[in-house]
Amino acid sequence: MTTTEPAPSNPQWGAWALLAGVVALWLLGGRDWILIIGGLAGVLFLHELGHYVAARATGMKVTEFFIGFGPKLWAFQRGETTYGIKALWAGAYVRIPGMNSLDKVDPADEPRSFRFQSYPRKIAVLLAGPAVHFVLAFILMFAVFAGTSDRTAHVSSTPWSLGQVWSNSPASEAGLRSGDKLLTFNSAPVYSFEDFANTVSRSANTEAVVTYERNGTIETTTITIGTRDDLEPDAAPTGYFGVSPEFQLPNRSLAAAAFETIDTFPRLVSDITVQFPVIVVEGFGDAFNWAIGRSNSPPAIDNTTPVGSSGGGVATEDQNRLVSIYGIASIGAQAASFGWVELVEILMVVNLFVGLFNLLPILPLDGGHAAIATYERLRSIGGRRYQVDASKLVGVTYAVVVFLVLTAGVTLIRDIIDPISLS
Numbered sequence: 001m002t003t004t005e006p007a008p009s010n011p012q013w014g015a016w017a018l019l020a021g022v023v024a025l026w027l028l029g030g031r032d033w034i035l036i037i038g039g040l041a042g043v044l045f046l047h048e049l050g051h052y053v054a055a056r057a058t059g060m061k062v063t064e065f066f067i068g069f070g071p072k073l074w075a076f077q078r079g080e081t082t083y084g085i086k087a088l089w090a091g092a093y094v095r096i097p098g099m100n101s102l103d104k105v106d107p108a109d110e111p112r113s114f115r116f117q118s119y120p121r122k123i124a125v126l127l128a129g130p131a132v133h134f135v136l137a138f139i140l141m142f143a144v145f146a147g148t149s150d151r152t153a154h155v156s157s158t159p160w161s162l163g164q165v166w167s168n169s170p171a172s173e174a175g176l177r178s179g180d181k182l183l184t185f186n187s188a189p190v191y192s193f194e195d196f197a198n199t200v201s202r203s204a205n206t207e208a209v210v211t212y213e214r215n216g217t218i219e220t221t222t223i224t225i226g227t228r229d230d231l232e233p234d235a236a237p238t239g240y241f242g243v244s245p246e247f248q249l250p251n252r253s254l255a256a257a258a259f260e261t262i263d264t265f266p267r268l269v270s271d272i273t274v275q276f277p278v279i280v281v282e283g284f285g286d287a288f289n290w291a292i293g294r295s296n297s298p299p300a301i302d303n304t305t306p307v308g309s310s311g312g313g314v315a316t317e318d319q320n321r322l323v324s325i326y327g328i329a330s331i332g333a334q335a336a337s338f339g340w341v342e343l344v345e346i347l348m349v350v351n352l353f354v355g356l357f358n359l360l361p362i363l364p365l366d367g368g369h370a371a372i373a374t375y376e377r378l379r380s381i382g383g384r385r386y387q388v389d390a391s392k393l394v395g396v397t398y399a400v401v402v403f404l405v406l407t408a409g410v411t412l413i414r415d416i417i418d419p420i421s422l423s
Contacts, residue, residue, distance in 0.1 A: 037089075040325055043351065044092040046136065047129045051094045054128035058121040061112040087326065089352050096125070099369070101316020115387065119377040133355030140348040144219035144341055146257035159248040160193050173263045173362060174223040176212065176243065183209040183218070193245040200225060202235035256319035269352065276356050277419040283322040284407060293412045324408060327415035334421070363397040
């Protein structure tokens with residue numbers, strides 16, 4: 001875009017399309033899907049907002065800010081920038097005039113074009129988007145630490161209640177339930193689980209009066225302590241109660257959560273960065289091996305066997321599998337059923353992966369533009385300004401785009417036919 005476009009109209013079909021999409025998501029997976037897709041759209045928005053804020057802060061002109069690609073669903077113009085939503089939510093973009101030598105720019109806008117800026121300003125704008133994902137991942141990790149118990153607490157003296165009560169055990173036959181808090185055992189106060197377990201182990205085949213608290217009510221029951229049946233024949237009898245503990249661990253303070261995040265986050269980023277090349281290579285290879293396997297397999301789909309296990313001979317492997325936005329939403333919906341921590345941890349890893357992927361030095365990714373800006377800066381040492389001939393890179397850029405689009409199509413089809421199941 002060389003100049004600011006007039007504000008586009010907001011066709012009624014665009015609003016209806018957005019409404020139809022929300023209804024389809026609700027029918028497909030309910031509220032969780034809407035929240036997760038909305039969250040992913042929010043991540044895309046924040047990525048581009050990073051570029052946008054950095055561009056405006058460095059004096060560059062921004063003509064477009066869109067979520068999605070393809071036909072416009074809804075748009076409006078404020079000042080010199082057109083904002084809106086497009087139909088295909090496979091990404092987002094901010095358009096800055098003069099991103100390369102082929103981009104024609106109005107002479108009046110040239111001082112505010114990307115190519116006119118200094119190298120530090122270019123890098124600041126290009127890296128602002130990927131940096132957002134690392135900031136989001138850091139915030140999500142902090143949220144997990146701040147909202148969960150401190151697992152480093154010394155559990156032997158930590159308050160506890162009954163976790164799991166095994167079926168057909170002395171505890172279950174006496175009517176004890178998960179969540180009950182034991183108060184006394186034969187009139188002796190119950191403190192740590194370790195002391196309680198030692199007392200039970202010495203009380204095989206005896207009756208014990210147990211006082212416990214359930215929902216604020218104090219109750220008493222008599223329990224006949226059993227005997228473990230997994231011992232050697234000549235071993236002394238060991239008491240069996242039939243419960244596991246659920247420790248009431250203290251929550252971290254915000255300061256402790258911040259310290260633990262600062263300590264843990266760099267190691268997580270380092271581990272994922274080291275594994276990232278393998279994940280990318282194996283992920284793309286696995287996607288197209290699956291596609292080849294599907295093309296060589298019989299037309300009928302046998303849902304009782306892994307997709308690709310017949311005909312093509314390619315087994316489904318999920319460890320380094322690439323997933324589409326649909327796949328991420330499906331995984332997120334499953335994770336949400338386990339609890340908010342699992343969902344947040346998945347979003348944290350997704351953000352780290354997207355941030356690293358955008359730093360790859362290939363066009364049209366941010367890392368590709370940063371690599372070109374760096375090359376131009378090195379070639380400009382000595383006073384003569386050098387600019388890469390973008391026409392020589394058009395073929396490579398189109399090849400990468402086609403490859404990414406094909407991969408996105410394969411992963412989308414695979415995620416629909418062969419969804420990842422969390423267990």
